[in-house]
Amino acid sequence: MIDIGRINTLTALRQTSVGFFLGDLSDRKSQDFNNDILLPNKYVPDTLSVDDDIDVFVYTDSEDRPIATTLTPAIHRNEFAALQVVAVSSAGAFLDWGLEKDLLVPHREQARPMETGQWYVVFMYLDTVTNRLVASSKLSRFLDPDVSYLQAGEEVQLLAYEITDLGVNVIINNRHKGLVYGNEIFRTVRPGDPLIGYVKQVRDDKLVDISLQKVGFENVEPNAQRILATLRAENGFLPLNDNSPPEAIYASLEMSKKTFKKAIGTLYRERKILIEDTGIRLV
Numbered sequence: 001m002i003d004i005g006r007i008n009t010l011t012a013l014r015q016t017s018v019g020f021f022l023g024d025l026s027d028r029k030s031q032d033f034n035n036d037i038l039l040p041n042k043y044v045p046d047t048l049s050v051d052d053d054i055d056v057f058v059y060t061d062s063e064d065r066p067i068a069t070t071l072t073p074a075i076h077r078n079e080f081a082a083l084q085v086v087a088v089s090s091a092g093a094f095l096d097w098g099l100e101k102d103l104l105v106p107h108r109e110q111a112r113p114m115e116t117g118q119w120y121v122v123f124m125y126l127d128t129v130t131n132r133l134v135a136s137s138k139l140s141r142f143l144d145p146d147v148s149y150l151q152a153g154e155e156v157q158l159l160a161y162e163i164t165d166l167g168v169n170v171i172i173n174n175r176h177k178g179l180v181y182g183n184e185i186f187r188t189v190r191p192g193d194p195l196i197g198y199v200k201q202v203r204d205d206k207l208v209d210i211s212l213q214k215v216g217f218e219n220v221e222p223n224a225q226r227i228l229a230t231l232r233a234e235n236g237f238l239p240l241n242d243n244s245p246p247e248a249i250y251a252s253l254e255m256s257k258k259t260f261k262k263a264i265g266t267l268y269r270e271r272k273i274l275i276e277d278t279g280i281r282l283v
Contacts, residue, residue, distance in 0.1 A: 002037065004058050004066060005077025005126055005133050010037065012052045020044055022056065022068055039068040060132055062101055073098045075124045077133065080142075080159055080171050082192030084119050095122065095135060109136035119192050121161040121171075143177045147208050150176070150199050158195040158210065170195065170210060178210040185212065186250030186257075213259055223255050223263040228272065228282070236282035241275055 002008055002024050010022035013036055021036040039056060048054060056068035057076075074097045075081035083095040086102055093114035094102035105114060105122060114120060114137070122135040123142040136142070139161060150156070150172070158178065162169040167182035168189050180189070180197065189195070200209040214222070230253060231238055240249055241264075246257040253260060264280055267273045274281045 002035075002058055002066070003077070004060065004131070005124065006058065007055055007076070008058050008068075009053055009055050010068065012039075012048055012050050012054060014050060020048060020050075022054065037066050037068045039070070043068070043070045045070070057099075059099060059101070064130070064132060069099060071099055075103070075122070075135075077124055077126055079174055080121060080123050080139070080161070082119050082121050082159070083135070085114050085116050088114060088116055095120075097124075103133065103135050105135045105137060109134065109138055111137040111139070121159065121191055139171070140177075143171070144175045145206055147172075147176050147202050147206055150202050150208060152199050152201055153214070154199045156197050156199060156210070158197045160189050160193045160195060161191050163191065170197065172197075172199075172208060172210065176208060178208040180210045180212060184256060186246055187254070213256055221266070223253070223259050224266050226253060226255070227260075227263055227267060227280075231273070231280070231282040237279055239279040241277070241279055 002010070008024070011025045012020045013023045014021050019038050019040040022039050023036045037058060039054070045054070056070055057073060058066055058068050061067045074083060083097055083103065085093045086096045087094040092104050092106040093110065094104055097103045103124065120137050121139065122137050123139055124133055124135045125142070126132070127134050156172050157174070158170040158172060159174070160168050160170050166179060167185060168180045170178045170180055172178045178197070195212060197210045197212050198214050200211045202208050238252065240252060240260070242261055244257070249255065249257050249260045255263070264273060264275060268275055272283055274283060
């Protein structure tokens, strides 16, 4: 079965003046050429021959006919991504996703009116009524509330999508909603930024707290090593200690003040550093 909005491995069935027609031989019960999909000449590799398999992305063209391309779009069906608006019309906003035909966000699917030139985090899905790929910035209904498989300390892929009074809402593993608290963020994070994070806890209300740094003791040793490496690179001294502002610590070491204090405590007990009024010094 050919999946619109996803990468498909299809077979080159026949060559014509406009390109190769492709099909899924595993799903063909008869020679039904009406279901064959065109790969236009400009996307046909020089080495492609009839009966060869090829990986292509399938979407719909300007006349809503399925068509194949060897280009890789910035978003696939049932995924989230940050995309830029290139035009706005009475039909909605059009996003650049790396293909010739821009991706439509109907007005009804816009959390707020979109503006040309701005970037938005959207979800792309197949409209079963029109059989078209469309996007939505109303993200909540596409996020899976079942977070039972997530474990504290687990590394996860994140996509920042909303700044709130509490911090930054993120999409976890292209599937769930999570929150990084503002007082635990020590760098600029904007909607659309991809991040690596760690599950702090899955709360009783099924909401997920996320940290941008490893949680607990396992975070101490790698950061202690980072501090030692930075000390060596800076001739054995860093103007940072327990009283340094969190922003200064993050700017130099990309770690929170809490993690920094744990790490230098470990290094001090191991007699690898001295803690002075003006900073820390390599022993």
